[in-house]
Amino acid sequence: MGQRRKVGSTNTPSSQSESADASKVHSRKHNICMVSDFFYPNMGGVESHIYQLSQCLIEKGHKVMYNQSTATTCFHSLPLLRCVFVRERITVVHAHSSFSAMAHDALFHAKTLGLNTVFTDHSLFGFADVSSVLTNKLLTVSLCDTNHIVCVSYTSKENTVLRAALNPEIVSVIPNAVDPTDFTPDPSQRPPDRITIVVISRLVYRKGIDLLGGIIPELCLKHPDLHFLIGGEGPKRLVLEEVREKYQLHDRVRLLGALEHKDVRGVLVQGHIFLNTSLTEAFCMAIVEGASCGLQVVSTRVGGIPEVLPEDLITLCEPTVRSLCAGLEKVIAKQRSGSVPSPTSIHSRVKNLYTWKNVAERTEKVYDRVAGEEVLPLDRRLRRLRSHCGPVAGSLFALFAVLDFLFLLLLRWLAPDRHMDMAVDATGPNGLWKENRKNSDAGC
């Protein structure tokens, strides 16, 4: 069955009335439901994005709840999602990541239930192979009547618009953010007699670990004081281990294995240069974290990476061993001559670029805009599906939409809304339930 967690909730009538008095543009408070297959304790870009964004939105007085589930299929999830949406009085459903089946389910059902929907795409996709053709079709269907889409970079926006055949006007670009207080420089941690290159990523093909396996021997043979510090775990770890074995670099290449998110900073500050060898990336949070810790960043020029950092903070290379080696050589030379800016100055430049507060404000604007829009009624939704998604897929999914609607009617008849208990707000000032809801995370 599904598993559900409460991130927190702070919607109260009193705060609503207070803010109504204030002459803000967005006086409306939303009840937002974040939906994705990924959540704590697995830590990745999407997970931390959802978590941090939710925290900031809660601070701003919205009610955010989070829904995560595994192994649900199309119609199976409708009763549960409906129960969640009705109980928590959800007004906006915000789904994350196109890889998440749950996100697509939730979008589909939310439209049936007449709720406003927002979708955030975190990843890039090609157009070449069969699997991406199918995924793109699914995305087209899923997004053709979604109210608004958020992308994390301009490249990602172009990609999503092309994949889902969207009007670019309803796609906003809101980058990810990094908590700058978590990533502060500490040059005293750097060993003085060597230059350390830090790599932190999952060790998979898409992150270009094969390139890294070529760079390591190339550079280590040239620079005897060069060390590598590699954090992360994955199937490509074998490649790195074989390289280390073959060139006898056990003392200079350290594989740290999987890292907790809180340990990342401790690893970053030990290095001088941060290397990112990704082959595709929508918005690379790792390089922002690296720069925030005061490291020189060397990265491949793929996806949205060129948009992320200003040219003087990052060295962009082509995704080849030679180009990356050249870029690293240049930075190493600069590092030796001491002509690089100090870590503190880099940190102070980076720290205000991407903040969660900013992201939350911009997302809030999206919600305000979406809340004003109408949700397509069934007949217009069907017409839109038919006209927008092609005759075959469109008709098929129109049929699904009709079935979904009928199923919803059946559910409303079987278990009417009035038989559902409205969720009680745990931490409001009317804290009648203070003690007992403390334990409501305990699950069953």
Add this chain to the structure above:
Amino acid sequence: MVLKIFFPQCCNRAESGLLVGRWISGHDSAVVLAVIHYPFIPAQVKQYIQQMQAQSRVDLTVLGSWSLPKDGQEGMESFLRDLSTIFPQERWLQIRRQFGKTGFSCEVLSRDQICGKNPGEKAEKKKKKSEEDGGDAEREDEEKVIFVHYEQRKVMLSQLHPVEAQESGNGSEPNSELRQVFGTVARSQPLFVLDRYDDGPLRSTHWQSEGREASIVVELLKRASVPLGLLLGRMLSVWTWICSARILSVFPLRFLFSKLSTCVQLSYRTERLQTLGAPQAAPQAAAHMDFMRKANVLVSVLLDVSLGVLLMSWLYRDQNIAMLASNMVPAADRVAQKLEELLQWLMGAPAGLKMNRALDQVLGRFFLYHIHLWISYIHLMAPFIQGILWYGGLSACLGLTFALSLLSDMVALFTFHIYCFYVYGARLYCLKIYGLSSLWRLFRGKKWNVLRQRVDSCSYDLDQLFIGTLLFTILLFLLPTTALYYLVFTLLRLVVVLFQGVLHLSVDFINSFPLFAMALRICRPYRLAEGVKFRVLCEEPGTALHLLMEINPLKCSSVVQTYRTPTYSCYPRDSWVALVKKLFIGELIYPWRHKTTKSD
């Protein structure tokens, strides 16, 4: 705080007197164990309590006074109050029962109050120390009292589950309040020896045993069982000495014994009987488990032997054995004949299947020859069968389990030809399957990588491919024939294994079923308690809350679970899926017990 008083039901109608019992520290509750009646000499009471304390290792004290006023006994009030000075306590309970009323009333006096002597107080009120200077009745803090009535005999005899091993073993009290209450009542058994009709200096009310006569009989029986036990123990030790001393641990013998279920049963029984003679475990909880285990073993052995004797009495009556023996050879003949027919059928075109004729003929002839061998063996054995059965039947006097084990072994011996067929079929089939699976990989241009435990692609030479394909084709076309033989003989084998399995299961059931515990659970449900349940007794306004504590008996399933005697498990050691998989790839299956899977 709420004061809980555990009050025995048998003292409800006791005459007035002193309450003897124990304060349970940390829980604010008191267990009343007995009432000592008037008249008494306080010094004697003190001495008696000390004596009891030494015997039972329960810190007994005088808790307070109990009054059930009868006609013409007014003015007790002040007398009872005076008693508290004689037996100085932290708190002094004054429990009173009005005649004709069901509820009790209780007054709790703290030590200072007793010294202050404040006679005008009402019941159910406890004065705080601060009250003395002020004398203000408004500042009294209401102390609430719960009376929990319990049945002393049941509580004394019952054992709370799950049994805690460390309970009162090293003097540390268990954390649970109920356990403490149960422990206190159980341990103060010496207190209950004092009879109402004793002419001693003290008279008291508590649970009374049923009378001495029964216990005398029990005592006599105990005395009588001692020499019997000694004799049995001697015999057992001689037997174990034989078992250990002889050259039983030489390889072929040991292997044989581990496969013969009679020998396994023999060693198991010896082991169980040895535990009977083991010394008693010291701590109380362990003693309980020990006692239960021994009783279970004893009862199941007795049952087993009596069933065995029953079987024997049937066997040796009316020439039953001779009849069995005379039926056995024809039965074996008939089985052999059926098998021959089956093989003839297989050698034709069975069920319209297309078999390879040459291979079919070869296999069929081979098996026919085997059956021929077997029949001659049986006929050779025929004159001895009655003797074997007669002596084998004697084993039933050791118990039904032995007879069953012997039967299982005999079945195994008499169906040896089926086992042989099965092994040949399975080996042949296994070889075929193995060869086909590796050649199928060659067919697809793959090979099994032993080091990485996976299938890798591989480019073979032209001649390897050619020969591999040739062999693959041959094996593939011969497979149905082999598989059919294998299938038929496996089914036969499974029938035998199933029969043996049923025998083993019943032996195991008799060996492990906790008969004594089950009987105890049915006849004396309170002896094995899972917990307690409370019932609210009728409440009268103005009196304290009265609860009745009843014992919640252990569920039958948990009785079996707790007291099951560990045995060699003879359940199929792999799951059904694994069994089917084994059958499919042609691995051999055995019904034998495996000593490694000993379940505790």
Add this chain to the structure above:
Amino acid sequence: MGPDGAPSQSVPWRKVLWEWQPFPDNYVDQRFLEELRRNEGIRQYRYWAVVKEAGFVGQQLSCVAIFITLWLYMEQGLLAPETLFWTSLTCALLGYGLYQALTSQTESCSDHRTHLADSQSAALFLSFTFGFSPVLKTLTESVSTDTVYAMSALMLLAHLVSFPYAHPSPPGSLSLNAALFASVCLASRLPGALHTFAMLTCALLVFALWPCLLQRIRANAPGQFTGVCVGVCVGGVGGLGSQSLGGAVLLSLALVSVTLICPLLLVRLQRHKDNIHGPWDEAEIREDLSRFLH
């Protein structure tokens, strides 16, 4: 970010995220999708080149037809097994000579198989086939003829589908095995053990050795390759025609569609290709990175 109002056109929009820009989040600039590229690095096919490549497929199809023709002759007793065996042996020797000649023209001794190893292999083939042919003869006795035909047809089809047309030497495991399986099935239907032996030898020649020789011809004498293919095709159609006319017509239709029509379709449909590329594509690693490992 910024207000949702009309953007001031004074500042040009830049495609960066790190800079605050006076445009709304959903602003769409002129330069939106300007990095989109279509059909990058596409290959243009020429019709006759494709036809020439497709000739190989047609040739293989004809090989199967020739084999079936030979089997038909054998089954009807029109061809003596001795004749077939000796013809096959002669053909094999001739082919081996040609193979050696073509090899010596270009690379002399990069191939490390010696003549001794080759003759060993040949001896192995012959002895095994000869030894097993009585067993093979009785193998499918009880299996009905229809089943055998269906199995053979399926296996020959599998052979054609899985044949590695790009690099036919050495022949792929699955295709060769399927063909051999089919030929064993067919050979076991023949009247005598010697027939089986001859048929299997022939199968080895057609399915295992001929593709090696043909590949060598394609590599070293491309001019003759077309001729050989056409010859084989004509032989296949003619051979089948001598047994059944319908089979020959079907075969020639298949040959035409494979060698002429399919390439035409490929070249025609090339125009409708629409491949989108852009910065979001996953970068490809084109270098050979295994040199760092081995």
Add this chain to the structure above:
Amino acid sequence: MEDEAFSNISGKAISLDCQTHSSFCREFTVSSPKMSIGKVMVYTCSVWLLAYAVFFFTENTAVLSSAILITLTGMMLHIHFVKVDHESLLVIGSLGIQVSSSYASGREVTTFIEMSRIKDIVINEAVYLNQIIYYLCVLLKEPSEPNVVSSVVPLFQSSKPRLNCLAKVYESCQEILSKCQ
């Protein structure tokens, strides 16, 4: 001593009986509706019709008698093991909590939890089939480590009252628990 009407999560009417024995001893009884005759009739009739249909084709009277047997045993098993008539919760301050459920046949299953093992009583949320429900549960602790919740005992498992009913029970339970700390 009042008897109030509430509904359970599927909208059926249940009643909560709150009995105060003393200031620190209260008993809550949630009674489910009685088994409806109509439902029993429907089930019985459907089984019998099916049996009759089978009988019509096989002409075997054993079918009919087995159908009768099946309905009878099914009903017995249902009222003995499935159908819970009422569930009660007896809270005795400083002694413990007793949970009991009585089946329609009169069988009663009772469990008593001592105060030393009780950490708290809370209302929790859970995913139940395809909906999310509130339920009342007792959190247990091991005496050795008093800050860890070792297990959870859900209350009113078969009647599943709605939040307003749970809140009522919860409030008076908390009152007693806080008084007897």
